[in-house]
Amino acid sequence: MQDMVPRGDRSIRNISITHARRPAAKAEHTSPEPMHDEPIAPIHPRRKKRARGFWWWALIVVVVCAAAGLLLSTVFAGATITVYPKTQTVTAPATLTTALKAPVGTLSFETMSATRSATTTVAASGTKQVSRQASGIATIYNAYDTNPQRLIANTRFEAADGKI
Secondary structure: OHHHOOOOOOOHHHOOOOOOOOOOOHHHOOOOOOOOOOOOOOOOOOHHHHHHHHHHHHHHHHHHHHHHHHHHHHHOOOOOOOOOOOOOOOOOOOOOOOEEOOOOOOOEEOOOOOOOOOOOOOOOOOOOOOOOOOOOOOOOOOOOOOOOOOOOOOOOOOOOOOOO
16 A cells, blocks of 8 residues: 555555555556545445344344234134024914824824833842831821820831731
């Protein structure tokens, strides 16, 4: 860069700013005046910072999309279905006629009867000696006389079905 400026005139105003290497044909430019027709590029390119910024923005976009997807999946997790049945009023005729074993397309009927019975014979498997006396409540009243009747201990009573 310094060989473009003559050796005798070393001022910062006379130094041209270039960042890219020029082709060999243009390297012979010896004008002390800076070239104004070329665009001035920054001294330090910031490609690495731009690339890092891009990846940060990409990460933020992915996180926001994931959060939005999770939110939408919880909001739309269920469905409410409302069914409106189609209804129609039909009037039946005042009289209906049926026939026994009627042809197809007419109202028919059948008479049915069902009975069910079952019997079982069970053989006696033995006898038991029961030493416990019968117990229960018996209501006694005198329908024949108004005088009190005296009962003796161990009085036996007979039921209407013959059991003692």
